Amino acid sequence: MNDVIAIYAVVALLAVPLGAYIANAVGERRGRLDTLFGVIETPIYRLSGLRPDHAMSWQAYAMAIVKLHGALIVFAWLLFMGQGLLPLNPDAIPGMPWDTALHTAVSFATNTNQQHYSGQAQLSHLSQTLAIVTLQFVTPATGAAVLIAIARTLLKKRADGALGVGNYYHDMTRLVVRVLLPLAAAVALMLTWQGVPASYQASHQVEMLDPQVEEVQSVPLGPVASMVAIKQLGTNGGGWFGPNSSVPLENPTPLANVIETASIMLIPVALLVAIALIANRRRLMVGIGAVMLAFSLVSTSAVVMSERMPNAALTGLYQTDAGLQGNLEGKELRFGTDLSALWGSWTTQTSNGSVNAMHDSFNPLGGMMLLMDMFVNVTFGGIGVGLIGFLLYLMLAAFIGSLMVGRAPELFGKPLETREMRWISLAILAQPLVILGLTALTVALPGLAQTSNAGFHGLSQVLYEFTSAFANNGSGFEGLGDDTPWWNLTCVVALLVGRFVPMLVPLAVAGWLVTKRSAPSGRGTLAMDSAAFMGLTAGVIVIVNLLGFLPALVLGPIGEAVTSGTGF
Amino acid sequence: MQTANSSNEPMASRAPWVQALRFMLVMAILLGLFYPLVTTWVGGMLFPDQGKGSLIHAEDGRVIGSRLVAQTFVGEAYFIGRPSSAGNDAGEVVGSNLAPDSLELRERASADAAAVAAREGGSLDRVPLDLITASGSGIDPHISPAAADIQVARVARARGIEEASVMALVDESLEHTGWLGSPVVNVLVLNARLDDRFPPPSTGME
Structure with missing residues (x-):
């Protein structure tokens, strides 16, 4: 438990200076950073033919996002299908089938990194770097860029009259070059030091030591460290190897595990600090951070407690009066149950989706907390989109709260009207609609589900897969046989809706509101940064999610827990 | 989506496809080739044993x-x-x-x-x-x-x-x-x- 608390503390300590740095890096004031990073940024602007100071309307900003991501999806899709014919393929891996390739391209372009293939066996070094790593940088930068665009319009306290939300490519370039690249390079080197491979050679083939085992073992190599660094930092989650950071070559030591775990949470927390500074709304961000931290602590301690309980399948089979205890199935010995539980809860809170233990084998209540983390999806959340998602709930709470005190609904002094509320409700309702709708279809039609477990856990597997896709998380109950056209195509739908609707609706609302006249604030005005309003927002989040998903949870993990021998 | 009565002012940039494509290629070269090459090379030089498995x-x-x-x-x-x-x-x-x-x-x-x-x-x-x-x-x-x-x-x-x-x-x-x-x-x-x-x-x- 002490190491769990210590890792929370490490993140808190690092996030404050990083947040201040991010605010400075994307700010409008010119300074030393422009000179330092200009070496890389100026050629980027010149080569892509951009005018970085050209302000965009929110529509132009959104269209730029849609076009860049459309281009990236097609690029990655073609690359995955054609990798067999392309260089940097020392293990001679063939092209991917079209549906797996499409799912993979969309999954990485939506910052999800859900994998229906097994990384090292089905992607060439070229695909892993040119497509995957590129997307692992571009997608978190996009989330942060949209958040900053919203902060500039909706949140900024003094209206300076400018109606543009910024320039997407300018924001992207600065976030990638100044924030993500230096961090990723530093983490990559630390991980190589700890034992994560950094090499473009093919796998080693090794004869096993025991002469009675006449098998040859492969030890895979690749530019693994560079990818693992950005997959952890960018709330991406898609690893080099199928079982992700449970694999010793991807997460070799307890120290590497601390670095990788802290990297999951670092930027989402730092962005709270950055937005507080950019929009000059410290009290609001402290309030939001407090709600997120409360959710995080509840979930993490529940998962830690759950995984310390015995695995019901193993009753009576091992020594219980001494030695290791808890649910060790699917967990690595160098991490143990606490650090596996911590990673599991952080990776689902932040929409990262990397794992260092198999979530499928978690105890039912631990697995249920992971699902709830992904339903909520704003407990710090994915880079940029976590806080954007929180703002979406905050808008709903502002609407409800205003009506409760008998005022015309308003948000930061701007009137919330029918058009805004229609889109906000749609963005919130899209989640249960897509997740529950697709889950119901999949279990209702015969032959589609391909679950590896019968009964309650089988339903949990299906529910988890769609929830993870919609939440842009990417972790899975991996026993699911999910590399089928049905799974690939339905998940593509969940991925795209789950990424772009909750991200672009708040941008649109910000764009609409900024043109409206501010209402004068008076005695009855809703104090958005008060503890009472934060409590209301937290309540709205809990109620909306329980209303949507409690019945499904009863049929899945809760059913599993009450029918298992141990009750956990 | 219905178009808002958006300000007529910064609408000029319609973000053409060409711009998206060019930006994508630049990013792919920087992030997909240059970044892994450099970190892999430096990591392999500093930690040759760990880098090779x-x-x-x-x-x-x-x-x-x-x-x-x-x-x-x-x-x-x-x-x-x-x-x-x-x-x-x-x-x-x-x-x-x-x-x-x-x-x-x-x-x-x-x-x-x-x-x-x-x-x-x-x-x-x-x-x-x-x-x-x-x-x-x-x-x-x-x-x-x-x-x-x-x-x-x-x-x-x-x-x-x-x-x-x-x-x-x-x-x-x-x-x-x-x-x-x-x-x-x-x-x-x-x-x-x-x-x-x-x-x-x-x-x-x-």
């Missing part, structure tokens, strides 16, 4: 395996690691993905527990938990000190040596003894050391 070499330079990848052991003279759903093949890494309510998990763990109890001569209530649970990766290189302890007597017997000398090698093969994590035994490292210092009677059979 943390290999263990025999005296004659032959590669025995990787410190980070478990191997399969069946012989009496060897310490045996955790159950693996991947057959300890790092090319096919995978966990069992079986849930606590799975009958298959119950059956597998019962068989593993019975095998451990039979091999080491004890009852089920002396079987360490890590020897009946599959790891997440399927190539977990470690076992707990307790899981090593119950194998010491058998290994010493099979090699015809004192238990104390085996115990000493177990202690030498402990990893993560610092302030982070808890001590675990690297099975491949331990078995390689055993072969090196106390060759089993069966070697050289071929």
Whole structure:
């Protein structure tokens, strides 16, 4: 438990200076950073033919996002299908089938990194770097860029009259070059030091030591460290190897595990600090951070407690009066149950989706907390989109709260009207609609589900897969046989809706509101940064999610827990 | 989406496709080629051993395996690691993905527990938990000190040596003894050391 608390503390300590740095890096004031990073940024602007100071309307900003991501999806899709014919393929891996390739391209372009293939066996070094790593940088930068665009319009306290939300490519370039690249390079080197491979050679083939085992073992190599660094930092989650950071070559030591775990949470927390500074709304961000931290602590301690309980399948089979205890199935010995539980809860809170233990084998209540983390999806959340998602709930709470005190609904002094509320409700309702709708279809039609477990856990597997896709998380109950056209195509739908609707609706609302006249604030005005309003927002989040998903949870993990021998 | 009565002012930029494509290519070259090349090259230069898979070499330079990848052991003279759903093949890494309510998990763990109890001569209530649970990766290189302890007597017997000398090698093969994590035994490292210092009677059979 002490190491769990210590890792929370490490993140808190690092996030404050990083947040201040991010605010400075994307700010409008010119300074030393422009000179330092200009070496890389100026050629980027010149080569892509951009005018970085050209302000965009929110529509132009959104269209730029849609076009860049459309281009990236097609690029990655073609690359995955054609990798067999392309260089940097020392293990001679063939092209991917079209549906797996499409799912993979969309999954990485939506910052999800859900994998229906097994990384090292089905992607060439070229695909892993040119497509995957590129997307692992571009997608978190996009989330942060949209958040900053919203902060500039909706949140900024003094209206300076400018109606543009910024320039997407300018924001992207600065976030990638100044924030993500230096961090990723530093983490990559630390991980190589700890034992994560950094090499473009093919796998080693090794004869096993025991002469009675006449098998040859492969030890895979690749530019693994560079990818693992950005997959952890960018709330991406898609690893080099199928079982992700449970694999010793991807997460070799307890120290590497601390670095990788802290990297999951670092930027989402730092962005709270950055937005507080950019929009000059410290009290609001402290309030939001407090709600997120409360959710995080509840979930993490529940998962830690759950995984310390015995695995019901193993009753009576091992020594219980001494030695290791808890649910060790699917967990690595160098991490143990606490650090596996911590990673599991952080990776689902932040929409990262990397794992260092198999979530499928978690105890039912631990697995249920992971699902709830992904339903909520704003407990710090994915880079940029976590806080954007929180703002979406905050808008709903502002609407409800205003009506409760008998005022015309308003948000930061701007009137919330029918058009805004229609889109906000749609963005919130899209989640249960897509997740529950697709889950119901999949279990209702015969032959589609391909679950590896019968009964309650089988339903949990299906529910988890769609929830993870919609939440842009990417972790899975991996026993699911999910590399089928049905799974690939339905998940593509969940991925795209789950990424772009909750991200672009708040941008649109910000764009609409900024043109409206501010209402004068008076005695009855809703104090958005008060503890009472934060409590209301937290309540709205809990109620909306329980209303949507409690019945499904009863049929899945809760059913599993009450029918298992141990009750956990 | 209905167009808002948006300000007419910054609308000029319609972000053409060409711009998206050019930006994408620049990003792909910077992030997809340049970044991995540089970090891989620098990492490989600074940490050549770790960069190439943390290999263990025999005296004659032959590669025995990787410190980070478990191997399969069946012989009496060897310490045996955790159950693996991947057959300890790092090319096919995978966990069992079986849930606590799975009958298959119950059956597998019962068989593993019975095998451990039979091999080491004890009852089920002396079987360490890590020897009946599959790891997440399927190539977990470690076992707990307790899981090593119950194998010491058998290994010493099979090699015809004192238990104390085996115990000493177990202690030498402990990893993560610092302030982070808890001590675990690297099975491949331990078995390689055993072969090196106390060759089993069966070697050289071929």
